[in-house]
Amino acid sequence: MSWQLWTLALLGALALAWGIVVAVLFFAAGRTQARALAGFVPDCVVLVGRLLRDPRVPRRRKLLLALTAGYLALPFDLVPDFIPLIGQLDDAIILAFVLRHLLRGNEPAVRELWPGPEQSLDLLLRLVGYSELSTAPEA
Numbered sequence: 001m002s003w004q005l006w007t008l009a010l011l012g013a014l015a016l017a018w019g020i021v022v023a024v025l026f027f028a029a030g031r032t033q034a035r036a037l038a039g040f041v042p043d044c045v046v047l048v049g050r051l052l053r054d055p056r057v058p059r060r061r062k063l064l065l066a067l068t069a070g071y072l073a074l075p076f077d078l079v080p081d082f083i084p085l086i087g088q089l090d091d092a093i094i095l096a097f098v099l100r101h102l103l104r105g106n107e108p109a110v111r112e113l114w115p116g117p118e119q120s121l122d123l124l125l126r127l128v129g130y131s132e133l134s135t136a137p138e139a
Helices: 003-038 040-053 059-073 086-103 107-113 118-127
Strands: none
Touching: 040 059, 040 107, 040 118, 059 086, 086 107, 086 118, 107 118
């Protein structure tokens, strides 16, 4: 078997695995949570844009956020994005560290500027290590 066939077989297997993971998430999470999950990345993009324009966020943190957004937009990085799951994992880890740093003292601003559903915000806060803050403030 030539290396081209091995490459095609590997890419096909990775695409099949990716499809299975997406299907399992969709059916396990339910329709409402699947919509929130599908909108999570776009909501994060909107949040980053809003945080960059917000006067409550210090300039140093805005610079860090802008540099991170630039890194994530590059077609090349530590692990190429065309590799399913693993390619996005390094980006997610870097983004989690940056958001964790950004949230120090800015959690109310993030809560206010979040464009998506509350459950997505709770997920974001848990992912960056703010599980104690992930409950909505009582009215």
